[in-house]
Amino acid sequence: MHAATFAIESEDFLAKALWWADQFETACLLHSNSFDDPYATLNSLLAVGIRHEFIANGDNTFSEIQAFQTKHPQEWMFGFFGYDLKKETENLPTNLPDHLAFPDAYFFIPETILTFEQGKLTIQSVQKPDDIFESIVKANPDFSSVKLDRPFQKRMTKAGYMQAFEALKEHIRRGDIYEVNLCQEFFQEECNIHPLSAYWELNRVSPMPFSTFFKMHQHYILSASPERFVARRGDILLSQPIKGTAKRGQNMEEDQQIIRSLQNDPKEQAENVMIVDLVRNDLTRSAKPGSVAAERKPQVHTFPQVHQLISTITCEIDPEIPALDAIKNVFPPGSMTGAPKVSAMKLCDRYEASKRGVYSGAVGYFSPNGDFDFNVVIRTLLYNKKSGYLSFHTGGAITIDAIAEREYEECLVKAQGILNALGTEIE
Known part of the structure; x- marks a missing residue:
């Protein structure tokens, strides 16, 4: 690999680099939008081109990815885990309809990696970095209008949601x-969009710390995720589940009132406590004994459309635990399942109307030094360009104190960033 560093104007050059990257069969941008994150090590990463790739097609995905990583040691590796790998982690296969046809997991080792930091860009590549830099400089991005001319359809009617909600509350x-x-799920069929433009507008409308553009041949993940699933930083393993959501206010005074209500809402606090306990239990399976800790109390983080309660749980990783086992031990993300985890996932399969696929899974990277970082795939458009199927999901936690109408409205609030970016609504 060759490497070189260049001075840049970050946002303008990122647009050019992403436009240049879209010519490749596979590309992945992990973009932090410069959020203040004590666990972040990079501002933005862009990986393009395929030197080697792994596509899941069996029943031993985690061990096969581990073998793929072992075969290519000390390499950057980018990819995703689909939610339905729960069939391997907990023997829970899904028979729900799958209209997007993503694989259960996909990883690639790129030809070129662009690392963006404040005012500078580092290019590592099998090609000459100077040539790549010049190609990017010449790029002329045209993020044309991505406004859709029709609304998203509902896979589940509001009445169907209410019925499922009450049935699940009875289980509680x-x-x-x-x-x-x-x-x-909300979806469109025979939809023709320019995925890169859709991502760029989504990131403009809803900039998030775990924003992702992922192109895998004809499949696209366009994510405005606010949530970290799991990361490794040296000997530390950490997870930052989100539980507790409130819409933004019309002004600063109203915003502050909503934040106080969120912090003191017994239902939201109960959600958070239960998920923190679940994640602590999951992390224990990979931790040195006695090292798991909820490092901080839930904190309110403010984003363009919502306020959210985020917790941080850490542990010292057992050095005998391979990286893929550490991820498998906490997969799928607890914030997207419920508690107890297995029982909740079984009931989700019974009452939901479509396969989650990549939604509720994770996208991220493994670095050459053994660290990794994966988001939770939420607030995310999924697109199969070949079939023209465009989809996104939203969800919310149901507890004994949950109110159906309020939870349904929360689902719509979580959809607002996507709807605003595409200039449309839900039918």
Whole structure:
């Protein structure tokens, strides 16, 4: 690999670099939008081109990815884990309809990696970095209008959602579960969009710390995720689940009132406590004994459309635990399942109307030094360019104190960034 560093104007050059990257069969941008994150090590990463790739097609995906990584040691590796790998982690296969046809997992080792930091760009590539830099400089981005001319359809009617909600609440009353995340899909068929432009507008409308553009041949992940699933920083393994959501106010005074209400809402606090306990239990399977800790109390983080409660749970990783086992031990993200985890996932499959696929899974990277960082795939458009199927999901936690109408409205609030970016609505 060759390497060189160049001075740049970050945002303008990022647009050019992403436009240049779209010519490749596979590309991945992980973009932090310069959020203040004590665990972040990079501002933005762009990986393009395929030196080697892994596409899941069996029943031993995590061990096969581990073998793929072992075969290519000390390399950057980018990819995703789909939610339905729960069939391997907990023997929970899904028979729900799948209209997007993503693989359960995909990873690639890129030809070129662009690392963006304040005012500078480092290019590592099998090609000459100077030639790549000149190609990017010449790029002329045209993020044309991505406004859709029709609304998204509902996979689940509002009446269907309410019926599923009440059925799940009855399971809570009976003691089958304490909490569950009910998700619903919104979709368009025969939709022709320019994915890169859709991502660029989504990131403009809803800039997030775990923003992602991922192109895998004819499949696209266009994500405005605010949530970190799991990361490794040296000997430390950490997860930052989100539980607790409130819409933004019309002004600063109203915003502050909403934040105080969110911090003191018993239902939101209960959601957070249950998920923190679940994640702590999951991390224990990979931790040195006694090292798991909820490092900080839930903190309110403010984003363009919502306020959210985020917790941080850390542990010292057992050095005998391989990286893929550490991820498998906490997968799928607890914030997207419920508690107890297995019972909640079984009930989600019973009451939801479509396969989650990549949604509720994770996208991210493994670095050459053994660290990794993966988001939770939420607030995300998924697109199959070949079939023209465009989709996104939203979800919310149901507890004993949850109110159906309020949770349904929360699902729509979470959809607003995507709808605003595409200039459309839900039918």
